Amino acid sequence: xxDIKTLRTQSLLKELIPNALASLDDENLKNLCVVDVxxxxxxxxxxxxxxxxxxxxxxQEQILNKLxxxxxxxxxxxxxxxxxxxxxxxxxxxxxxxEYQNRMDELFEKIRxxxxxx
Numbered sequence: 001x002x003d004i005k006t007l008r009t010q011s012l013l014k015e016l017i018p019n020a021l022a023s024l025d026d027e028n029l030k031n032l033c034v035v036d037v038x039x040x041x042x043x044x045x046x047x048x049x050x051x052x053x054x055x056x057x058x059x060q061e062q063i064l065n066k067l068x069x070x071x072x073x074x075x076x077x078x079x080x081x082x083x084x085x086x087x088x089x090x091x092x093x094x095x096x097x098x099e100y101q102n103r104m105d106e107l108f109e110k111i112r113x114x115x116x117x118x
Contacts, residue, residue, distance in 0.1 A: 006039050012082060013037040013046055017090075020077035024070060028063055035095045039088060046088035049095035060094050067092040 014037045021029050033051040040047065055063065067074075067090075075087040 002039075006043055009043050009088070010037045010039050010046070013039075013048070013078065013088070016078045016081055017048055017074060019081075020074040021070075023077065024073065026066060026070075028059075029066060029070065032063070043088050045091060047091045047093060049093055049097075052094045052096070052099075055094075064092055064094070 014034055017034050017037070018032070021032055021034075024030060033053065034048060035051050036049040038047045038049070039045070050063075052060065071090045071092070074090055078084065078087045
């Protein structure tokens with residue numbers, strides 16, 4: 001189980017990162033939705049999970065490249081807003097957990113129908 005400091009940092013980052021992205025000049029980055037933040041390695045790294053929304057694979061790759069370039073700006077924003085000496089290194093990923101869950105639900109429904117004879 002994660003300690004309270006890690007959970008608090010994750011919660012703060014989940015609030016701060018969308019504000020930081022909204023302050024950037026890129027329209028694609030301004031509208032991104034942060035789904036979750038997971039801190040690893042004693043809060044040295046934070047994995048930021050984003051909603052895929054309507055982006056295709058090429059657009060996702062382009063957005064991830066832009067986020068990689070802007071990650072230091074987002075880190076600095078988080079540090080100044082919270083008065084932190086150091087912010088976690090940010091790693092952005094598109095969240096595919098919802099798609100995975102939907103696929104699992106479809107498979108369970110299919111198994112249930114086959115078992116019930118539909």
